[in-house]
Amino acid sequence: MNLLHGLFSVLFIVEFSELQGKHGFFSQALFKGEVIENMSQAKFVAGILAPTNHPNDANTIMMSTCTAFILSKTEIITNAHCVDDVPYVYVVAGTKDVSDVNSKIIIEVEKENIACHPHYSHLIAGAFDIAKITLKTPLEFSDTVGSIGIVDKDYKLNDPSEVVTAYGYGVLNNIRPILRRCDANYVSDVERANTFNPSQTLCFTTGEATNDGKIITHGDSGGPVVSKTNGKIVGITMGMNGTTDGRGSFLPITLFLDFIHDPKSVKPISPPLTPNEAKFIADVTVPAKFLTAYKNVYADADEDVQLKFNAIILSETEILTCAHNVFGAPYVYITANKLSSNATKLKVTEDQIEIHEKYALSGFAFDIAKITLKEPLEFNDNVGSIDLVHKDYKMNDPSEMVTVYGDTVLDGTKRPRRYDTKYLDGAICKPKVGAVFDANHLMCYTLDGSMGTPFTFGGPMISKKNNKLVGMTICHSRGKPVVFQPIAPLFDWIRSPNVRRNQRRRI
Template sequence: MSQAKFVAGIHAPANHPNDANRKITRCTAFILSKTEIITNAHCVYDAPYVYVVAGTKVVSDANQKIKIKVEKENIAWHPHYSRLIFGAFDIAKITLKTPLEFSDTVGSIELVGKDYKLNNQSEVVTVYGYSRLNNTGPSILRRCDANYISGVERANTFKPSKVLYFTTGEATNDGKIITPGDSGGPVVSKTNGKIVGITNGINGTTGGRGAFLPITLFLDFIHDPKSVKPIPPPLTPNEAKFIADITAPAKFLTAYKKDFADANETYQLKFNAIILSKTEILTCAHSVLGAPYVYVTVNKLSRNATELKVTEDQIEIHQKYELSGFAFDIAKITLKEPLEFNDNVGSIDLVDKDYKMNDPSEMVTVYGDVILDGTMRTRRYDTKYLDGAKCKPKLSAAFDANHLMCYTLDESMGTSSTVGGPMISKKNNKLVGITIFRSGGKPVIFQPIAPLLDWILKSKVGPNQRRRMALKKGF
């Protein structure tokens, strides 16, 4: 225990989001000082109180040398943390009212500085955790050595890419590097003996690799949790009920073939979409053009998200869309099986055909995915739309001010990443536009809906006619 005296255990009374019957969350933490404990946010999030356990190799009800109860007001999780996004900002700080008494079996560990770089793949780290080797047994302190993988492999196997992976090393006991209970534990450099990361969990999609967050990203929060400004929360599933996602194999998309010609079919690009009815989905033409199939995800923010495969015969591209421009960049997907509407899946009404976007003081709400501190989140924000003529000087010659309009984006609210999201009028709560293009430092282009209502509401074009239109345009 003297070799791992900085490792602590966390017990929290909380229902697990994936297991309603689980009453206790057991995690690991590390001791930063006599009053500061660091762990994962998901270990303590919304718990009315937690217990901090220190100075023991085995954590069980019968074997706890030090057990301190900490109330909710002394627990701070990162203000950007969301349960809906695995790994993102998953860190929390516990402040003890009564200082720990340091001894041979209870002590602290230092953090690396802000300038520390995790860029040497040959560097070995040691991972510590109170592992639960079975569902009913105690939590046993273990450690194992591991290497972290490259940023390129990281980005290709998991997002957000700022979550780093360490590969399986020589672990004790059962040979597993990470097991339940290890979340929140320290990752220590064998070079300098300091904390370089915090264990986040296991990502089964990458062969069960353990994931940890680089501690350098959270030094400001650790030193002063109040120094990190909170951002408006991401949307709840109910608030995003009419938003869907489109994922398409990049190598087939006409607009991206040059960039992803050598990619394999599993490399997918994601776009937003809009649920118009139980069988109709609206998105951008360039998001689906050329793809032999795409996947539509509804109830996207829920753990019960539904993914549907759609083939090209179910996709209609607006006949006036040209790849070289932005106008008429719209497509409609017709589902073969109707969606089941519920609290988290629903539709949005369209504006009337005579609706005119000619009041610059009117506020609209834009929905879509944005990137905040490297993490993708589905957000909404209010803005005012601008006449296309005002944006044209700032945009490329391909911008058609006769058919398109634009809006500005507050960069502090995040960087727009995915297009295809809806623009809703705050006046009548109906769909007035669809975002189609975003370029850094420039206004965001959107397509007004009212001029396209005849096309949106008419019967779907058959697959043969769609192919003729595509061939005519040379796609």
């Protein structure tokens, strides 16, 4: 207990407004609301204290504060950013003052008993920001410590008049975190604005702004949002940098039920690629107004409106991409070493772009283009090439694993990633993709929706068996397999594409 006294005694050496970082420093609290005097009214709310260095002194340990809620005697839920990458945390229960060193229930939890959502990244604000803490020593339930239920997966927040109650350990006037609650209405998808992650977060509003326009400040990340209709958890309070206009953000709990019930059941996603891992991937940047495939959308745009696609580096002077990525453009830009601050950007004119002579806008087959650079790329650790499979290579083993590279949109953020998957033959793809799919020349692969939405047009597919280029991603439609062009049948064209140059025209 002396250690706890020592740690808690430095908890408020600096004002909470000075704390910045990813371990709860941006955690939020309900600044205005009813102070909980009787813990029997909020016995399912717990506090989280996580160690971190003083922002101005690496040798001084601080304890950042968050809120959590109790699902059972051994299960605690909070935000991932409150507990990510810390050696231990303290769970405090049964008290309105989370900094009270005399609290009867203060449980230390080691890192191995803290599970952050495997898709969580502190680099993407608000995405998958949930963690589950499992207690080795069960809580002893009483009049001031208890649990709360959560809504089931079919629950819909579809009535903006529904009232919710948010609970949190608010920092009152930068002094200490006191438990409060605040009734609010949630904000529908149509009305919400400036959320951190539109695909996951909703908002609630008190209808009035306080504290210089903010209703939340330090301390309340991870707190429960409870329906006043059924008394169950519907969300987890969050807010990273604070919100204004009387709004607060929360994660709908229904999106995370699988993780809550069994954190190991959620598959991790690949981390963003490093510059070295992406060395054979380039970007093709094109003025949108010139692209024939997008003419109807961008006909009135100026040249500053540009689209970015993926491409594959075959050699110091050879770049491969989709035909529809460049078809109709008088010039494009090729960017190598795209993930580094030392990226190489080259302008490529129309005479350097070869389109397959059988390419047609009406379908996806032969959707391939080769770009020849006049100025060779300089290969290094972050810029390199990938070899083609030979023309006799057959993709006829559905158990074969391949790795798909390219930009993927996950929670509104586009990042280069790679995923291992299995390919599907054309006969399986056609009824799923539709009549425009040419089963004689194309194949497809599936991608778990939790991994994001592919935006990899022109991205490479590498065989895990021989580490060579076996395919190139062509297109993707929501809810359908991802279409790719096998490389082997186009081997001869890629090696000498100007046998018959396609006379492109702008339509």
